[in-house]
Amino acid sequence: MKLMQLYASLKSDLQTIEDTLAKSVSSDLPLLNESAQHLLKAGGKRLRPVIVLLGGKFGEYSLDRIKPIAAALELIHMASLVHDDVIDDAATRRGQPTVKAKWDNRIAMFTGDYINGKALVVASELGDPRIHQILSGAIVQMCIGEMEQIRDFFNTDQSVRNYLLRIRRKTALLIAISCQLGAIAAGAAPAVSNALYRFGYQVGMAFQITDDLLDICGTEKKIGKPPGSDLRQGNITLPVLHALNEPAIRDELLREIARIRDGEGAADSAAAVKLVRASGGIRASELLADRFKDKALRELEKLPNIPARKNLADIAKFVAQRSY
């Protein structure tokens, strides 16, 4: 399943969102304009706007009402990528130099702030206070997730529960509210928007675990960055946590992680990646991603059987899809 097939039915609406995004990040300030436009052109899957649009199909679908939400969610996501790059010392994202690499940390920080602000400006068009409560609440949780990630850098003693709480805040919550807010903007009943929230949450968890697996198992060509990037920055993900629980691997992996930490970004993570790949952590993580995907699919069964339900199911299957 290619995402493009999935998106075919939404093509014209997505183009409208794309135009709204381009308009939202345009300004008279060349410095800001260039950095924001650069980010926009680097693309991305536009997963969140698609989910907002599909969520909207469960109510009275009106592109005019759903458009600001879809754009706002993608802008919040974009802003978090920009700020993530400041943290990650990442030089490329999606195969393109990051805003931070092209300009510097300060520009990246204010570009992120600006895009976040624009998200709220766009969302405020709707004049629905619930939308603001949900959006601002999610932004706060995302920040906590980012801080938790910093706190947990190179912490090899963290629990799986710790990891799950972190990715919940960092990733799953924004996807959950994307689905929920699409439905709310379309005036769907609370039972429907709540089920869509839970669906989005499960999809988000499956998505992040799969993303973390790809960082270990993928090739540079496939993932657009060298594998083991997470480990190099100190981010201990699920497959690594599982690998650390294997006595035959633990000590060597701990030594490798300590070496990476002490190398302060200069050390190679290839040996650690090799150890994790050879561990049962890959299979265990795949199983958990699939469990979240299955829960997402079951959540959908409670919803009316409209075409958008099939599309959401395809998205759940897509995000948990692995080819490495």
Next chain:
Amino acid sequence: MKLMQLYASLKSDLQTIEDTLAKSVSSDLPLLNESAQHLLKAGGKRLRPVIVLLGGKFGEYSLDRIKPIAAALELIHMASLVHDDVIDDAATRRGQPTVKAKWDNRIAMFTGDYINGKALVVASELGDPRIHQILSGAIVQMCIGEMEQIRDFFNTDQSVRNYLLRIRRKTALLIAISCQLGAIAAGAAPAVSNALYRFGYQVGMAFQITDDLLDICGTEKKIGKPPGSDLRQGNITLPVLHALNEPAIRDELLREIARIRDGEGAADSAAAVKLVRASGGIRASELLADRFKDKALRELEKLPNIPARKNLADIAKFVAQRSY
């Protein structure tokens, strides 16, 4: 006039705001908690909450309705200070080590993001979409102001108009909407809230020009940081722009500024500060600050003569007050 006298009539309401602020920035995450609480304890004049409260006196004053706005405005201001410190490489603010100096840039960035998010959460309690439109619009303008400041670092060819536009976005706008939103939350008529917006704008301009003057003319004891900090980071302020227009000073000042720029933060700005102090730029800037203050006072005359009007007049006089 001491600010404390001015605040006396608002003392109990300000304590409530202080409690709301403390609650807003508390979290279960020690890393975040400590950095945010640290910032809170460093204090500050709480100028924006005071202005919100006074704005609210022009409508049906209800602390319950005005409290979220007052807290939100101070939180947005605090977030901008945290992000400013990332930019400024500032080691102290208000005599205390900055969040950035105590932790690092990444923590400072996400602390700022978190506080900004909390501001919006607090403001969303009111359920008034206009408030969100005004708040998010102001956040966007502040970001543009920050980017403009980066763009204009060490640019000795910028116009006074350029400087004024920058401080309008960076400072004046937030004070303007503080006054306006207080009135809006209290249900004041648009003519009143608009006049208060204009008052706040003029006060904000007078405030920033005076602040920029203090950085040149103040002592380290008085301003809590070494004078000439703005110049060291490349921020060319109004007195410097005026001094650059004086033929007897221009060439030497240009050489000093180039030396500071090439020293990348290590160079001393004392010689440049001395040149500016001896120039007519001080007097010209004082005159402009006073003009903004006078415009602010004239704006007040259009408003009903309630006690809060006198308080706002005192604030206008206070912010333009100089002792160096």
